[in-house]
Amino acid sequence: MVSVLQAIKASNTHQLCTVILHADGLSVRWEDESKSLQASVFLRKELFVEYEVPWLRKEFGLQLGLLVDTLHVFTAGTAELVLRYPGANQELICEMTEEGAGGVLCTYASLDSMEVEPPRDLVGFWEGPESFFLVPGAMMKEVIDDMEWGAVSKSVEVLMQRSPPRIVLSSRGIGGLLITLPVGQLTSVQCATPEVRQIYKHKHLKTAFAHLPQSKDASASMGTKVTLDSQGMIKVSHMLSLGGAEARGGHYTSEAAYQDSQRVAEQQRVSMVQFLILPEDAGEDDEL
Amino acid sequence: MKFRAIISHDGLSILTQALLPALEKHGKTCQVLFGPEEVCLLQTTGDADGMHISITLGLEILFEPEEFRCESRHNNLIGFQCEVALFRRVLQAASMHATERLEVKLAMRKVPGSDESKPFLTFTCRGPNLHMVQDLPISRPHAPGEVDALLLSHTQGGAAGGGALCPLYLDLLPMAPRLLMTAAGLKAISGTLRLALARQGHLHLQVAGSGVQLATEVQGLLALPAAAADGAPALTHVTAEGRLREALASGDARTAVVQLKHFSRSLQSVLLTNPAQVLCGIAEGGGHVHLVMVYRSQHEDGGFDDKLSVSYRLPVREDG
Incomplete structure (x- = not known):
């Protein structure tokens, strides 16, 4: 859970979140x-x-x-972590x-909660039709990191073309940087x-990608879907595997049944991390 | 003032692999005190960011006793300050070669560009096809008064100083790696740590940040001396927090607030030096927290080695 929460780590250290x-x-937003x-x-x-x-x-x-730091302390442990609310x-x-x-080790923490205005769910403002592509998260992370070099203007343009399928990220500052995502690495571009x-x-895109857990961690990023x-x-959206999917007992009558059950088990250990970013213009015009 | 000795093979490895790296974590400089019976490596409050660390080594651990010579006008004690990292590097260079004989002596030498001669520890390595001389710059040897002050602080901080022992110690060794992991996590929340030790063998670590409290209780640690732990009433409260309150109320527990980094750095030396016991106590009156590492004798079976001890005194925060 910690590495999943770390994936949405904010640049602002005093960022409040809503549980x-x-x-x-359970969702954290x-x-x-x-x-x-x-x-x-x-x-x-x-x-x-x-x-x-x-x-x-x-x-x-x-x-x-605080939530991330506190939970991080518990990752050293091996037993079950019990979360209770409210105290x-x-x-x-x-x-x-x-x-x-x-000996017996007992770790406990209490986190003061506070009143927050529940954030609007931007999903409610979602309007089709949508365009999307699937991409390995680690690659996107690198691309966005590289963008920093050129992003003096602090913004990044995303361009998607239908035919031939092409996705280009570019930033303009002193000089410019243009990165075309390798088509072979992309799946289902629409x-x-x-x-x-x-x-x-750029800083928003960076937040969305920078804290993705590396594959060496317990939870690996399984794939990323970018939708406009x-x-x-x-x-x-990042699919993060939480790992630790314990091998389940029992015998499988057929290979297919086995694979099926594997898939189910895997799905259960997956969590969803999602970022919604408004384009620069809209965000400024609305002054929400 | 004369000092000349041959560093033994065991002495070289214990210094380079365990003791000096442990000191290096706490500060750049250390005080060295050579005497006719033992060698002390000290880091006083000035060297180690408010902590006081003292390591006592019997002569025979470090040196070949038959070729040891240490003479001065002040009870044959010689004390000086040197840089830990340099000291370690010099010894490491020596240990990397097949050294047959590593001689160390105190020397005054003229340095180029200056008329004054400066004190050095000169290390001479001799091997089958090697002759290497390394000079470790050291401070001017301490005056008798300074040596006495060092010696006094050493006996107060060391396990040897009987008067300075805390009323209760807990052996943290079984949980040390786990505590280190916890301490690393706690660092993100606060820099100060409240330690509590209970006669029942419970250790509590607590930190508090703004809007968050985090604590760990460890039960079942060995409490020493046995007399202090005897007859301790069992703590009955169901929560760890409650048990601590219970122990504090009945006078079975003591607390002190220390810097978290002092605590974790000191515990880190457990990994380096591999002690047999790690005793943690809070001084009478709460003046300091005392961590002592006790080692097993390498030669006799089972017994503790009284020739080697490492002791840490952690300053207690007044405002805690």
């Missing part, structure tokens, strides 16, 4: 000050050993950095008890119009 508990899972970037993580209830929410929906605010003073309580050779062209703030809607809002 939303509902019947089928935060919105940039400029309101043109929104990041969220969704963890389905199947990812938890036990998941119980007595409310239909409950929201509370936390400091994202006596509306705080989030984390507890872990380990029994090892050296363009709603013959050409889609939008400009985004007709208004130019861009959606970046």
